[in-house]
Amino acid sequence: MGKYCIGVDVGGTSIKMGLFTTEGELLEKWEIPTRKENNGSGIIQDVADSIREKMKEKNMDKSDLAGIGMGVPGPTMADGHVIKCVNLGWSECDPAEELGQLLGVSVKIGNDANVAALGEKWKGGGKGHDDVVMLTLGTGVGGGVILGGRMVAGKRGVGGELGHITVNPKETEFCNCGNRGCLEQYASATGVVRVAKKLMEESTEETSLSKLSEITAKDVFDLAKAGDLVAEQAVEVLGEYLGLVIANVTLTVDPDVYVIGGGVSKAGEILIRVIEKYYQKYLCITSARARIVLAELGNEAGIYGAAKLALQE
């Protein structure tokens, strides 16, 4: 078996790739733009061309590769089948099979958030643990559940879709998914800003948020750290719903550790503290709680996880 593997993270704007040793050392990373024309029908060919070129540059043969793993922005079925990737224009396809045929190498596939969780489990915040749940707080909220070292993709490919867990059935605004009261509506970068703006309207408190022409998630956290009451409230809402979901996921699969990633996680310790406060509030049947840690791999989690996936039976 080859001593190297390749991780591919297909995003809506760019495709990240990484060449790894099978021990998980990242030797080189590169990226190419995502060609979304014609329903993204050229994407897999582009990935194949780019990998071939890199192998040529490195004087590598396909026998040097233990495999290729790929994360894609949509649900993937157990057999590798993809039903829909809205961001890429894909529907009803089998990109792993396609890439495997083009390169003559075994290719594994998974949902990008699940794959990122596998990366953090392998070499990031979840390192050394078998059961890891990741929440990625970006524009939306992604999630990934790793049990016994393996991704839980689920029968309909929605395993780990923690961003769409309903945390507030009384919410009146809709989430993109059509539901009302999803975690994502409060705990994503856009969610915390949405909540902050609503609180500004309702609150009689003065807030420095009102001096900003455009509010970002970073502004909300920075002002919360500085003691701005309205910003603090928005952070509490985010922490309460994340803590609630983490408590409820604990009562379902009870993992070793929760890893918090994505742009919002740059807020750092304030985020962990507010989540822990509510995790403790909502988990009463045991006083032993899982650790909640920050992600460590940043936006390389996807290529790490994809490389690890390539190595799994």
Place this chain on the structure above:
Amino acid sequence: MGKYCIGVDVGGTSIKMGLFTTEGELLEKWEIPTRKENNGSGIIQDVADSIREKMKEKNMDKSDLAGIGMGVPGPTMADGHVIKCVNLGWSECDPAEELGQLLGVSVKIGNDANVAALGEKWKGGGKGHDDVVMLTLGTGVGGGVILGGRMVAGKRGVGGELGHITVNPKETEFCNCGNRGCLEQYASATGVVRVAKKLMEESTEETSLSKLSEITAKDVFDLAKAGDLVAEQAVEVLGEYLGLVIANVTLTVDPDVYVIGGGVSKAGEILIRVIEKYYQKYLCITSARARIVLAELGNEAGIYGAAKLALQE
């Protein structure tokens, strides 16, 4: 390896036992009372004596047994260790090790609700599926998560404790666990009665519930079937919170099927229909939903699951 196995289901009042073939045919079942004196210190000895007696009666030797499995009413750790079983008086013990030493046979252990889920997966409502989640609606609400054919016990033994998932953070009454707003407060036999009584107080509707000196969960369902509006509302509340939890568990581990058991499940199809209504409401990111079915093994689920557990590596 032996052609038989024994499943033991330790409850607060009685201990059920079953002798099975390794294919899962129940050959004989029997039970003994649970001796709770002296913090339940005689329970394992009683089980050992009863099994020895049965084996003698059947002319069986320990080499005829592939193993023994045991479900206990409390969290069990991956190593078999039990921290606390309040109903039995146990704390900090290793009952599987103890029973194994007494009988010279390998003994596996699990939480009773997880073990019942494994039983329904093996020979009941979840038969033929690998990923099964069970909810047992009894005095409380028990839960069990089976993935890849195996129980998810969790790192703190609280995997599958779905009855304590918070479904209503605004609840003012406390659950036994110390939290407020647990599923159990609405969807157990006692929960649906509690909700019905509250609705009776608040409602201006006439209800036949007010003619009863004592209300049971069966009364609530029977009257709901007969069109009593207040009883119907209580069933809706139960269905809404069960549907919410099932949607959220789907977004976490996305199993093949949900099995609903326990005394409340005797209500039958009305229960499945009201759960499905809210499952659909709260699961928007996919139109493919898991099936929700009634349990089939009744209170034998525990001995079936324990027998299956005995056979797993």
